[in-house]
Amino acid sequence: MKIDLNEAVRCLVENDNIVILPHDHPDGDTLGSAFALKRALDKIGKKVKIVCDDGIPEKYSYMIQDVKNDDFSDEKFVVAVDVADISLLGEKTREKYKNKINLAIDHHTSNRLECEKLLLDENAAACCETIYEIIKESGIEIDKKIADCLYTGLSTDSGCFRYSNTTSRTLRMASELVDLGASHFDINVIMFETKTRTYMKLENLVMKTMQMYYDDRCAIVNISQDMYEMSGSNETETDPIVAKTRQIEGVLVGAVLREKSDGSFKVSLRTNKDLDASAICGLLGGGGHPKAAGCQIDGPLENAREKLLDAIGKFLN
Amino acid sequence: MKIDLNEAVRCLVENDNIVILPHDHPDGDTLGSAFALKRALDKIGKKVKIVCDDGIPEKYSYMIQDVKNDDFSDEKFVVAVDVADISLLGEKTREKYKNKINLAIDHHTSNRLECEKLLLDENAAACCETIYEIIKESGIEIDKKIADCLYTGLSTDSGCFRYSNTTSRTLRMASELVDLGASHFDINVIMFETKTRTYMKLENLVMKTMQMYYDDRCAIVNISQDMYEMSGSNETETDPIVAKTRQIEGVLVGAVLREKSDGSFKVSLRTNKDLDASAICGLLGGGGHPKAAGCQIDGPLENAREKLLDAIGKFLN
Numbered sequence: 001m002k003i004d005l006n007e008a009v010r011c012l013v014e015n016d017n018i019v020i021l022p023h024d025h026p027d028g029d030t031l032g033s034a035f036a037l038k039r040a041l042d043k044i045g046k047k048v049k050i051v052c053d054d055g056i057p058e059k060y061s062y063m064i065q066d067v068k069n070d071d072f073s074d075e076k077f078v079v080a081v082d083v084a085d086i087s088l089l090g091e092k093t094r095e096k097y098k099n100k101i102n103l104a105i106d107h108h109t110s111n112r113l114e115c116e117k118l119l120l121d122e123n124a125a126a127c128c129e130t131i132y133e134i135i136k137e138s139g140i141e142i143d144k145k146i147a148d149c150l151y152t153g154l155s156t157d158s159g160c161f162r163y164s165n166t167t168s169r170t171l172r173m174a175s176e177l178v179d180l181g182a183s184h185f186d187i188n189v190i191m192f193e194t195k196t197r198t199y200m201k202l203e204n205l206v207m208k209t210m211q212m213y214y215d216d217r218c219a220i221v222n223i224s225q226d227m228y229e230m231s232g233s234n235e236t237e238t239d240p241i242v243a244k245t246r247q248i249e250g251v252l253v254g255a256v257l258r259e260k261s262d263g264s265f266k267v268s269l270r271t272n273k274d275l276d277a278s279a280i281c282g283l284l285g286g287g288g289h290p291k292a293a294g295c296q297i298d299g300p301l302e303n304a305r306e307k308l309l310d311a312i313g314k315f316l317n
Numbered sequence: 318m319k320i321d322l323n324e325a326v327r328c329l330v331e332n333d334n335i336v337i338l339p340h341d342h343p344d345g346d347t348l349g350s351a352f353a354l355k356r357a358l359d360k361i362g363k364k365v366k367i368v369c370d371d372g373i374p375e376k377y378s379y380m381i382q383d384v385k386n387d388d389f390s391d392e393k394f395v396v397a398v399d400v401a402d403i404s405l406l407g408e409k410t411r412e413k414y415k416n417k418i419n420l421a422i423d424h425h426t427s428n429r430l431e432c433e434k435l436l437l438d439e440n441a442a443a444c445c446e447t448i449y450e451i452i453k454e455s456g457i458e459i460d461k462k463i464a465d466c467l468y469t470g471l472s473t474d475s476g477c478f479r480y481s482n483t484t485s486r487t488l489r490m491a492s493e494l495v496d497l498g499a500s501h502f503d504i505n506v507i508m509f510e511t512k513t514r515t516y517m518k519l520e521n522l523v524m525k526t527m528q529m530y531y532d533d534r535c536a537i538v539n540i541s542q543d544m545y546e547m548s549g550s551n552e553t554e555t556d557p558i559v560a561k562t563r564q565i566e567g568v569l570v571g572a573v574l575r576e577k578s579d580g581s582f583k584v585s586l587r588t589n590k591d592l593d594a595s596a597i598c599g600l601l602g603g604g605g606h607p608k609a610a611g612c613q614i615d616g617p618l619e620n621a622r623e624k625l626l627d628a629i630g631k632f633l634n
């Protein structure tokens with residue numbers, strides 16, 4: 001059942017022994033939502049715990065600092081934050097809380113999480129926008145730590161206010177959170193301005209392999225196993241490279257061919273304008289989102305590139 | 318003479334045949350300031366022209382669209398926007414307007430431009446913040462095109478709200494400008510998500526020159542004239558490279574040494590944490606902001622690097 005903000009506030013204020021579920025592989029928005037909400041509810045004497053199969057990545061550790069440690073088995077109210085689908089919870093959490101979610105707070109248009117009550121704001125750039133409104137509406141004071149958590153969600157989910165989901169509300173809330181003490185600069189340095197030296201080396205090796213196709217509308221780079229060795233980097237650091245291929249002026253399709261240890265290639269593809277990344281990768285047995293998708297192709301490199309170019313050509317020509 | 322906002326508004330409203338001077342190698346803030354101010358003054362029937370030795374780079378062409386074309390020789394009032402020093406004007410403009418600047422509007426702490434009246438807001442992330450306040454104070458309606466110009470300045474000078482100069486005011490103004498119709502997403506794609514192929518080639522050549530100093534707390538790269546030739550790029554495209562040096566994990570000072578055609582070097586320096594970029598460059602006769610500053614050093618490269626490292630060492634040790 002869809003509910004409004006006031007109803008969500010009422011649910012939270014009237015209940016206790018609350019479990020908050022962020023999604024697995026947690027990001028800044030789901031964690032910001034979870035910790036801001038916990039910290040706010042802590043202030044009015046609730047017992048609240050956050051449950052997430054994956055641990056909290058080190059870079060978000062400032063959210064956890066000095067947080068009240070509640071442990072209780074008598075769980076009475078379960079809230080999912082920024083969780084669009086049950087599959088996005090970790091396996092253990094999913095098993096335990098399936099069909100037991102009382103309230104879901106989310107901003108994904110595609111939300112299909114089974115829950116008793118759903119507060120969905122599809123116009124919010126981040127789930128933290130809604131959490132901010134809930135806390136304000138409840139009259140709980142927003143301290144610096146809560147402001148840090150909320151700002152993190154706003155900033156990370158909007159690409160630091162660059163993405164098209166950013167609205168005047170997002171920016172106004174960010175402004176208010178800075179006034180409430182959010183360490184916006186420090187947070188943005190951690191989230192956007194910190195790259196490891198090994199990543200920088202890898203990026204440099206990879207960008208040299210760039211080749212342009214289809215009248216410069218397609219840019220492809222490749223990463224070999226050798227490059228991981230030479231740079232000291234690894235596959236977990238390759239995401240920003242994919243984004244770089246799409247940033248080139250005039251490029252409609254950017255792709256990275258990542259060699260796996262078995263000699264096959266993992267393809268990550270990004271598109272601009274109306275080109276459907278998911279459809280291109282679909283031709284090669286993969287899938288994804290309209291602007292970001294992936295697939296697997298057999299090696300050697302020449303074979304993988306040729307197959308990928310064939311598929312891209314069907315959409316570019 | 319330092320003046321306040323009201324006095325600046327009075328000057329602009331009482332005068333006519335106004336010349337606006339952005340700085341040379343114009344960026345989003347100086348152009349946003351110039352075109353927002355011109356467009357606002359156009360609305361109250363003033364004759365206003367913008368004078369800049371360097372042309373307007375193609376990516377800012379949306380600012381010029383449908384702008385009233387005023388040409389007059391009977392110039393009566395000269396306003397410099399975002400110009401901290403006379404040397405930042407192009408040679409022709411400098412010769413013509415030296416000692417003739419009636420009003421300077423700026424946000425650089427290091428401002429030392431000779432002018433009759435100075436409106437300086439050192440807390441503004443962008444000169445456009447002050448221009449926005451001037452236009453609001455004057456009661457002139459801010460239309461979509463003016464909002465685009467002002468948003469561009471705010472966004473570009475604050476690294477899309479990432480840099481430490483970003484305040485709650487910057488974000489609040491951005492929010493208001495989005496409400497006034499600023500095409501924030503399209504502008505950010507142009508400013509931050511589009512890179513030319515020549516830039517990509519240059520970046521790759523430059524990043525290979527990276528050297529680390531002072532226990533990896535300082536990263537320096539250099540750009541030679543050769544690299545411009547090899548990549549097809551030029552000095553106007555080098556700004557994002559400076560930012561990259563500071564992004565490396567653990568780096569407190571990042572710098573780029575850009576070789577000029579006369580063999581001397583233009584230094585751009587960026588700092589993290591509390592390190593004062595302006596003070597470091599001040600030791601070498603330059604200046605700027607706390608986290609972003611610059612200076613000139615004689616060649617050859619080894620000399621420039623040594624002098625720069627000396628200055629940096631005084632602050633790092």
